[in-house]
Amino acid sequence: MPTKPEPQAWQDPLIDVRDLSVHFELRGGILARLFGSDTGTVKAVDGVTLTVGRGEVVGLVGESGSGKSTLGRALLGLVPATDGSILFHGDDVAEMSRRRLRAIRRDIQMVFQDPNAALNPAMTVEEATGDALRVHGMKSAAERRARVVEALEKVGLSPVELFLSKYPRDLSGGQKQRVVLARAIILDPEVLVADEPISMLDMSVRAKILQLMLDLKQELGLTYVYITHDLASAKYFCDRIAIMYLGRVVEIGPTDEIFANPRHPYTRALLKAIPEPDPERALPRDLLRGEIPDAASPPLGCSFHPRCPEAFEKCGWESRDLRAVIEEHWTRQPADVYGAESDTVGDLAHLDTPATVARIGGKGAESAREILHRMRSERPDEPFWRGVDRVDDDGPGIRVVFHPGEDPALRSSDGVEVACLLYPESS
Numbered sequence: 001m002p003t004k005p006e007p008q009a010w011q012d013p014l015i016d017v018r019d020l021s022v023h024f025e026l027r028g029g030i031l032a033r034l035f036g037s038d039t040g041t042v043k044a045v046d047g048v049t050l051t052v053g054r055g056e057v058v059g060l061v062g063e064s065g066s067g068k069s070t071l072g073r074a075l076l077g078l079v080p081a082t083d084g085s086i087l088f089h090g091d092d093v094a095e096m097s098r099r100r101l102r103a104i105r106r107d108i109q110m111v112f113q114d115p116n117a118a119l120n121p122a123m124t125v126e127e128a129t130g131d132a133l134r135v136h137g138m139k140s141a142a143e144r145r146a147r148v149v150e151a152l153e154k155v156g157l158s159p160v161e162l163f164l165s166k167y168p169r170d171l172s173g174g175q176k177q178r179v180v181l182a183r184a185i186i187l188d189p190e191v192l193v194a195d196e197p198i199s200m201l202d203m204s205v206r207a208k209i210l211q212l213m214l215d216l217k218q219e220l221g222l223t224y225v226y227i228t229h230d231l232a233s234a235k236y237f238c239d240r241i242a243i244m245y246l247g248r249v250v251e252i253g254p255t256d257e258i259f260a261n262p263r264h265p266y267t268r269a270l271l272k273a274i275p276e277p278d279p280e281r282a283l284p285r286d287l288l289r290g291e292i293p294d295a296a297s298p299p300l301g302c303s304f305h306p307r308c309p310e311a312f313e314k315c316g317w318e319s320r321d322l323r324a325v326i327e328e329h330w331t332r333q334p335a336d337v338y339g340a341e342s343d344t345v346g347d348l349a350h351l352d353t354p355a356t357v358a359r360i361g362g363k364g365a366e367s368a369r370e371i372l373h374r375m376r377s378e379r380p381d382e383p384f385w386r387g388v389d390r391v392d393d394d395g396p397g398i399r400v401v402f403h404p405g406e407d408p409a410l411r412s413s414d415g416v417e418v419a420c421l422l423y424p425e426s427s
């Protein structure tokens with residue numbers, strides 16, 4: 001068992017997320033139901049375990065739709081947990097009454113990406129910043145003003161008198177985000193959940209706002225959950241980084257370690273996709289192939305396997321992968337070849353129902369086999385072929401049988417945790 005001392009942060013957990021799932025039922029409109037689409041369950045967060053230590057900056061990083069915002073919102077009780085728990089000071093946010101949740105939202109504040117949406121255009125800077133004080137029962141206008149002035153000074157809006165009576169339209173994007181931060185800290189919270197707080201700002205002010213957030217953290221003893229799809233800013237800002245993919249944490253560890261020695265193929269792909277500041281030196285990038293799968297119907301086995309360059313036999317190959325490789329193959333064929341092959345293979349729609357045995361063909365097993373053979377010799381390195389256990393004849397077609405897959409759990413591997421079958425449990 002591990003003998004390494006655990007990082008300080010884990011000994012003083014402020015937020016302790018255990019096996020958290022947040023699912024959304026998609027009911028869909030009448031048309032969607034008629035056509036059988038957009039119904040089912042989106043597993044926006046699917047079994048996440050994560051600790052945030054006091055004073056730590058933990059990054060949640062991943063592509064669009066990976067569940068970062070949903071996880072962030074769940075920490076404040078803004079979306080209900082389907083399963084699991086979120087302990088804050090030892091109490092479960094998921095089971096709190098409304099009244100307790102209101103108190104939590106004082107202690108855990110959220111900062112969103114768009115300061116324009118966050119600020120009411122009809123409120124002055126003073127009103128916007130002090131509004132929460134009023135809501136929480138501070139009656140004296142003089143007291144409120146003193147607190148507002150103090151908060152605005154902390155976020156670097158000075159001279160403060162100049163800003164108090166301004167409206168959002170009078171401010172630059174960076175100044176607006178400073179007002180949003182002033183509003184977030186005015187109730188003396190413990191935690192800020194910052195959801196893409198700089199992504200809508202001009203390049204020139206992004207670093208300044210991050211620096212301001214670091215200064216505030218130092219001065220006020222804050223803890224941050226920083227949500228971003230941008231690993232470069234996470235590197236600068238975070239103590240630890242959790243890489244998310246389709247509702248799961250697939251790798252988590254100290255920032256330096258994630259950058260120096262990324263384990264998960266998804267993490268490696270994200271790191272390669274960071275733009276090189278000097279274009280002369282930019283390396284050709286191995287961008288991720290394929291699209292992010294539908295979270296309402298994730299791939300079998302490891303969710304990342306259809307896009308993974310290192311996927312191997314156990315990763316969860318299935319019928320939808322067969323459809324994807326056939327269609328990808330057809331994009332490279334002339335029209336007549338495509339016509340003949342699609343006639344032989346037949347309709348592929350049934351492959352969308354996930355299965356570890358996939359049937360295709362209808363015009364003779366031999367001709368279907370030939371197509372597979374041609375595809376394979378054109379792209380022998382395609383990971384998909386590692387997943388095929390065997391191909392059997394099946395009446396007028398064939399049956400592609402895949403190796404049984406496994407869904408990798410998050411396990412520790414030399415100082416980080418990673419959910420990938422390339423990294424079996426270290427003993």
Ligand SMILES: Nc1ncnc2c1ncn2[C@@H]1O[C@H](COP(=O)(O)OP(=O)(O)OP(=O)(O)O)[C@@H](O)[C@H]1O
Pocket residue numbers: 024025042043044062063064065066067068069070071229295
């Ligand atoms: N209220 C909702 N109802 C239904 N589905 C939702 C809801 N909120 C989020 N989702 C779905 O949950 C998944 C995760 O969404 P989420 O917004 O948490 O991702 P994200 O990582 O923050 O993405 P982005 O980088 O685009 O902000 C997506 O598939 C999204 O469509």
Ligand SMILES: [Mg+2]
Pocket residue numbers: 068069070195
């Ligand atoms: Mg989001």
